[in-house]
Amino acid sequence: MENAAKTQAAHIIEMSNIHKSFYIGTPQELEILHGIDLTVDEGEFISIVGASGSGKSTLMNIIGALDKQTEGEYLLRGIDVKSADDDHLAEMRNKEIGFVFQNFNLIPRINALKNVELPMLYAGDSTAERTEKARALLEMVEMSDWVTHQPNELSGGQKQRVAIARALANDPAIILADEPTGALDSRTGHLVMDLFHRINRDGKTIVLITHSEELAAETDRQITLKDGKIC
């Protein structure tokens, strides 16, 4: 697996003929994705665009190792996701995926620093390591003055910056951002997009899921999803 990862290092995501069906009570079966082929290279900033119902959330869940495809092959940094069990999937999400959500999804009642530390905690890093790295990440997203603040004391834009810092915590293969500016006003939204561009310039691969053509236009490559197919 080590070798496979090296030889295919250029491809972070390799998807071929991905199908996803849901059983909505036997015998009906609803196919959402009808054979997706997608390759994302290291350092790319791509966007997946599509109207609601196009299957982009389903695709995002599969890319993010939250869900498994029904058919087809998906290699995340050369690792076959479909064969992984629950705990192995959790480990993949922990190490290889950095989630950024529309509604931030910070853990309430714990401060910004602890939120950023959380993925490292699950990875088993020591307290000292975690704190040091979390502080550096918060500095990087210009949130140094807010480390001890709880999520409910932060504005939307600040929350999203903490969330981005958290997504970067374990130095993942990709940042998977699902409508990251959806809950922000356009000015703050732009600031968040600027942050993504900066992270991308530092070499991080980013997959942005959005329904906004305007945001998608800012990315290197645009993938449009319609009725469960790339068009």
Add this chain to the structure above:
Amino acid sequence: MLIVENFLLALTSLKSNKMRALLTMLGIIIGISSVITIVSIGNSVSKNIENEIKQSGMNNISVSVTARDSGDNESSTYEGPTADDMFSSSSIGDYEREYSSDIKAISYEENIGDGEARMDAGKETQKTVTVDGVNNGYFTMNNVKLLKGRSINKNDDEHSSDVAVIPSSVADALASSNDNLIGQEIRVVFDDKILTYTIVGIYDDSTKSGSMFGGYQSNPTMYIPATAAMDANSSSGIQFFSVMPSSANSASKLSSETESYFKKLYKSNKDFTVDVYNAQKDVNDVMSSINKIKAAIAVIAGIALLVGGIGVMNIMLVSVTERTREIGVRKAIGAKRSHIKTQFIIEAMIICGIGGIIGIILGLTVATIVALKMSLPVAISIPVIIISVMFSMGIGIFFGFYPANKAAKLDPIEALRYE
């Protein structure tokens, strides 16, 4: 490391819902404190009874010659036991040697009655005393405290020596000083006779504690050898004696051994047999009743604890539902099932642990107050405390497990979508 983090996290989440956490704990507090209270008070009562038994010599075994309950007819004229039917100091001696390791002391008495004690050089001319013939074992069994000289010994008993151990009150009354009383003679005047004894010892009769016959004795008692008393009474033998076992535990064993020993001995005696009685048996019955009551109440208290535990489970389930989204986020950023499970189990354990500690303090306080009010000995049992803490933690694990497992099994996609 994760344990510490989870511990702190659980505390934060409990703090954010103080009232709810407190009400949940209340069930555990009531359960644990009632268990502790009941067990502690029960122990106090048992201990109290045990102490009373020790003091009153209830461990002692009574052996007496009784008429055989033949039951065939009533025509047989009643006659008292003859010398052959009764015990003698030598037959008792045989028995004592047989079970010497289990016997601490054997005591028998022969009461002569009340008489006037007189001495030649006394402050007062006379003093009414009860003259009681006893053996050496009597002194051990009744905790007779010698102030001077010696007690009645085996030699005195064997030779029916005319020696006496007099009470300090008599010594004080009849002599100006009791320094040189030992060796002097004391006369006791009865209605029909005058008996003279040589004083060999003085015992303390200022406190009357330790007498198994309790109550008050109107006259001070002067002890002489049992055999000497039998001679004076012209009685033919000993009808009753008591045995003090070497330890409380051996009482019932010794009792049954004694019974079979004498039953065998009296097998050929048509008219008389030996009755062996040990209060320990009755005490055991009382104790087992107390233990049954204790167990029954403890079961009820245990039910309270169970209800408390269910309360914890209920709140944990609410907590899991409330935090579905948080669980989804945690899973998305890499929490494994075990991480989520640990988090919720620790939270349940903390609720139960804190509740348990408060319950123990409350229970011990109540038990101590009750024990003091009822003037019972305070019996705080460390094992019970340890078991209670472990038990309440166990409740946390047991009743936290289902909700924690439910949380751990949540589908991250569903959980993230939860509003």
